[in-house]
Amino acid sequence: MKKLFFFAATLIALGVLVSATRSGNNPYGLKMGTPSIQSISAIAFGPDGILFVGDSKSGAVFAIDTKDKTMVEKASTAEIKNIDQKIAAVLGTEAKNIRIQDIAVNPVSKKIYCAVQASNGTPVLLSLEGDKIQAVDTKDILFSQVSITNVPGEEVKDRNGRPVRDQAISDLSYSDGSVMLSGISNQEFASTFRKIPFPFGDKQEQSSLEIFHAAHGRYETNAPIRTFTTAELNGKKYLVASYTCTPLVLFPLDELQPGKHVKGRTVGEFGAGNSPIDMVTLKKDGNSYLFMANSNRPVMRVSFRNIESYQGALTEPIKESYATAGVNFISLPVVNVLQMDKLDDTQVVVLQRRTNGDLDLWIGRADRWI
Amino acid sequence: MNSCKPAQHCVDDTNIFNKARSLVIWGLALLLFAGCAEHKNDKGFITIYWDGKQATGFSVPRSLLTDFSKDSVEDLLKVRLAKIQLDMLGEYTVSEDSVVFKPMMALTHGLTYELVWRGQPLAQIEMPKVGNFANPEVNFIYPSGDSLPENLLKLYVHFTKPMQEGQAMKYITVVRNRKDTISSVFLDLDPELWNKERTTLTVWVDPGRIKRELQPNKALGPPLQNGNHYEVLIQPGWTDAEGTAIVKPFRKEFVAVKRDEASPDPGKWTIFTPKPGTRTPVIIELHEPLDHEVMIHAIAIADSKGNVLKGTIATLKGERALYFLKDQPWASGKYTLLVEPRLEDLAGNNLERVFDKDILTDTVEKKKGIYKRTFLIR
Numbered sequence A: 001m002k003k004l005f006f007f008a009a010t011l012i013a014l015g016v017l018v019s020a021t022r023s024g025n026n027p028y029g030l031k032m033g034t035p036s037i038q039s040i041s042a043i044a045f046g047p048d049g050i051l052f053v054g055d056s057k058s059g060a061v062f063a064i065d066t067k068d069k070t071m072v073e074k075a076s077t078a079e080i081k082n083i084d085q086k087i088a089a090v091l092g093t094e095a096k097n098i099r100i101q102d103i104a105v106n107p108v109s110k111k112i113y114c115a116v117q118a119s120n121g122t123p124v125l126l127s128l129e130g131d132k133i134q135a136v137d138t139k140d141i142l143f144s145q146v147s148i149t150n151v152p153g154e155e156v157k158d159r160n161g162r163p164v165r166d167q168a169i170s171d172l173s174y175s176d177g178s179v180m181l182s183g184i185s186n187q188e189f190a191s192t193f194r195k196i197p198f199p200f201g202d203k204q205e206q207s208s209l210e211i212f213h214a215a216h217g218r219y220e221t222n223a224p225i226r227t228f229t230t231a232e233l234n235g236k237k238y239l240v241a242s243y244t245c246t247p248l249v250l251f252p253l254d255e256l257q258p259g260k261h262v263k264g265r266t267v268g269e270f271g272a273g274n275s276p277i278d279m280v281t282l283k284k285d286g287n288s289y290l291f292m293a294n295s296n297r298p299v300m301r302v303s304f305r306n307i308e309s310y311q312g313a314l315t316e317p318i319k320e321s322y323a324t325a326g327v328n329f330i331s332l333p334v335v336n337v338l339q340m341d342k343l344d345d346t347q348v349v350v351l352q353r354r355t356n357g358d359l360d361l362w363i364g365r366a367d368r369w370i
Numbered sequence B: 001m002n003s004c005k006p007a008q009h010c011v012d013d014t015n016i017f018n019k020a021r022s023l024v025i026w027g028l029a030l031l032l033f034a035g036c037a038e039h040k041n042d043k044g045f046i047t048i049y050w051d052g053k054q055a056t057g058f059s060v061p062r063s064l065l066t067d068f069s070k071d072s073v074e075d076l077l078k079v080r081l082a083k084i085q086l087d088m089l090g091e092y093t094v095s096e097d098s099v100v101f102k103p104m105m106a107l108t109h110g111l112t113y114e115l116v117w118r119g120q121p122l123a124q125i126e127m128p129k130v131g132n133f134a135n136p137e138v139n140f141i142y143p144s145g146d147s148l149p150e151n152l153l154k155l156y157v158h159f160t161k162p163m164q165e166g167q168a169m170k171y172i173t174v175v176r177n178r179k180d181t182i183s184s185v186f187l188d189l190d191p192e193l194w195n196k197e198r199t200t201l202t203v204w205v206d207p208g209r210i211k212r213e214l215q216p217n218k219a220l221g222p223p224l225q226n227g228n229h230y231e232v233l234i235q236p237g238w239t240d241a242e243g244t245a246i247v248k249p250f251r252k253e254f255v256a257v258k259r260d261e262a263s264p265d266p267g268k269w270t271i272f273t274p275k276p277g278t279r280t281p282v283i284i285e286l287h288e289p290l291d292h293e294v295m296i297h298a299i300a301i302a303d304s305k306g307n308v309l310k311g312t313i314a315t316l317k318g319e320r321a322l323y324f325l326k327d328q329p330w331a332s333g334k335y336t337l338l339v340e341p342r343l344e345d346l347a348g349n350n351l352e353r354v355f356d357k358d359i360l361t362d363t364v365e366k367k368k369g370i371y372k373r374t375f376l377i378r
Helices: A002-023 A083-091 A304-315 B016-030 B215-220 B292-298
Strands: A031-033 A042-045 A050-055 A060-065 A098-105 A112-118 A123-129 A132-135 A141-147 A167-175 A178-185 A191-197 A207-215 A219-221 A225-233 A236-243 A247-252 A261-263 A265-269 A276-284 A287-294 A300-303 A337-344 A347-353 A359-365 B047-051 B054-061 B077-081 B090-094 B098-103 B112-117 B120-126 B138-142 B147-149 B154-159 B172-176 B180-182 B200-204 B229-234 B250-257 B270-272 B282-285 B299-302 B311-316 B321-326 B333-339 B371-377
Touching: A042 A112, A042 A167, A050 A123, A050 A167, A060 A178, A083 A098, A083 A112, A083 A123, A083 A132, A083 A359, A098 A337, A098 A347, A178 A225, A225 A276, A225 A287, A225 A304, A236 A276, A276 A337, A287 A304, A287 A337, A300 A304, B054 B112, B077 B098, B138 B229, B138 B250, B292 B299, B292 B311, B299 B311, B299 B321
Parallel strands: A042 A098, A167 A225, A207 A261, B147 B250
Antiparallel strands: A031 A141, A042 A050, A050 A060, A060 A141, A098 A112, A112 A123, A123 A132, A167 A178, A178 A191, A191 A207, A207 A219, A225 A236, A236 A247, A247 A265, A276 A287, A287 A300, A337 A347, A347 A359, B047 B054, B054 B098, B077 B112, B090 B098, B112 B120, B138 B154, B154 B200, B172 B180, B172 B229, B229 B250, B270 B282, B282 B321, B299 B333, B311 B321, B333 B371
C-alpha cells in the first residue's frame, strides 16, 4: 500500500513538474515558443515587462515577455544623436534602409524600446541601455497572441474563404486589463477600434466599437483614429482620441462595451493639414496636461483642466466656428517630432528630425514644457 | 608561420593585407554558392549563407580563429560595417569546425563588412549587387475614369513589385489645370495603407478638407474642385522592397465634376444574365463608378441553396460595371446578389450612410446588413 502511495505521489509530482515547465502556469497565459512576427506597426507595454506588438501583416497582436521587470524609479537614459544611423550600423545597413516605426517605454524599468522596420520588410525589436543599442530576444520566449483579422459587420464570404481586408494598425495601448487598438482599413474608409481583454482568451471576446464624432454636432463621420491615449478626468477614465480629420474626441472608457455604438465628445479641432502622431499625458503640480505630437505642426499642449471645464458646453450642438469654441491649446517650439512616449511622470522621450536632417532621440522635461 | 599545403588558400598571419585581400577575393568567389545550412566549414575560408536572394550570415571556420574560446566567442568575434566602429547585433552558432554569425537583418547588397577576431581585422567582404534588376512600375491607378467627383475620397495605386513603405508623399504630386502644383491634397498617413503584399497603396484625399464644416475645409477649401483638370503624377525614385527605384513616371489625368452625395443603390443596378448552360459572365451595370477595391471584395453571388459561388469578379468601363465569371457553366435557377453595406462610391458614401451625414436633415434610417437581390437565369 505504501509503495503504491509513493508511486502515485511520484507520478503526480512528475506530472506537476512537467506541466509547470511547459506552461510555467504563467499568470498571463504566456507559453514558450517563437512568435511569427511579420511586421511591427506599433508597440506598447502592458504589466510586468510584457510588450504588446501590433503586427498588421499577420493581423495579430503578440504579447511577449521581455523579462525586463526590475523596477527603476527615475529614468537615467542617455540621449542618442543620429539614432537612425546608429541603429542602421548595428543592423549592418545604411540609415535609408531602416525606419523607426514606434518607440515605447517600459514603465517598470524605464527602458526605451524601438520597433524598426527594414526596407525589405524585416521587423526588428531593439532596446536602449543608456546609449547602447541591444537586441530584444524574440526566439524561444514566453508569448501569446490574438488575431485581429475578424472584421465587424457582415461579410459575404470571400470566394476563396480568406479574410480579405488588410488593416494598418495606427495605434496600440494597454489600460486596466485591456489592450486597445485602432486600425485603418486599406479598402473602405473605415477604422476599427478594438478593446481586447488581456490575458488573451481563446474566445474572441474583443469588442469592436463604432466610435463617432460629430463636427459641430451636425456632420457625423465614421472617421479613423490616428492616435489615442487614456486619461483620468475628475476621477473618471476616458479614451482620448485624435482623428485623421483633426478633431480631438473623448469617450468614457466604461462606455466602450462590445456591440455598442458610442459617440464621443469633440473637444476641439487642431487646424488644417494636421496629422496627429502620438499623445502623452504628463503631470505638474497636480495638474494633467495632454501633449500631442503632429506630423507637420508643433507639439501641442492641452490642459485637462480646460477639457474638464469644457465638458458641459459640448452637450449642445456647436454653432460657432471651432476657432473660438474648441478648447485652448498651446503650440510648443518643438517641431518635426516623429515619435513620443512617456518616460516617467515628469519626462518624455522624443524622436525628432532636426533642421539639419539628423534624427535624434532626446529627453524632454515636463517642467520645461509646462 | 605559413603552414599552408600547396593549392590551398590559407591564412598567413604574417601578412594581414594579403590575407584580407585573398579573403575578399575568395569571399567574392563564394558568393555564387546557393547556401544551405551546413555547419561543416573546414575549407579554411569564410563563406556566406544565402536564403534565396538574401545573404543571411557569415560562416567562419574555427581554423581561422586563434586561441578559440567557445564561451567568449560573442565577445571575441565581431562583425561590423567597414569603417564603422559599431559592432553588429546577431546570433552566434558554434559548431565543431565553424562559427556562424547571423545578423538581425539580411546583409545589404553593395556594402562591405569587416570581421574582427580578438580585436584584429580578420577579413573584409564586399557584398555584390544581386537581385532582380527589373525596375518596379506603376501598373494602374483606380478609379480609372477621367471624370471624377470633386469629393473623390481615395486613389489606389497598383505596383508591379512590393514597395518600400513610408515614401508615398515624396513621390506623388498633383498638378491642377496643367500648371499649378498643388499641395496638401492627400493625407500623409502613417502607417500607410498597403495590402499585405505591399503592391497596392490606398491614398486618401484629405478627408478633413472634404468634410464640410471642419477647419481645414473652411480654411483651405476642398482639395479638388468642380471644373478643374487634375493630373496625379507618380514620380521616379520610389524604391521597392529590394531597393530598386521606379524609373518610368506614371500619370493619371481627370476632370473634377460635381460632388457625389448619394449612397450607391443596388436596387437600381441592371443585371444582365447569361443563358443557362453557358459560361458567359453575369454583368451588372452600376450606373455610376464605384470604389474598385471594395467592390471586388464586397460583392458575391449565391445560388438557390445560399452557397456563395466561386468565380472571378472584375470591373469594366471605368468601374461603372462589373462581371462575374464562373468556372462552370451557369445552371438555370434563382440566384442572389449579395452586397456588403461597406460598398462605397468614389466619395466614400456606402450603403448605410453618406460620407458626412448631416444629422439635422438626413434623418431617414437606411436599412442595415447585407443587401440581397434575387435574379433568375433561365
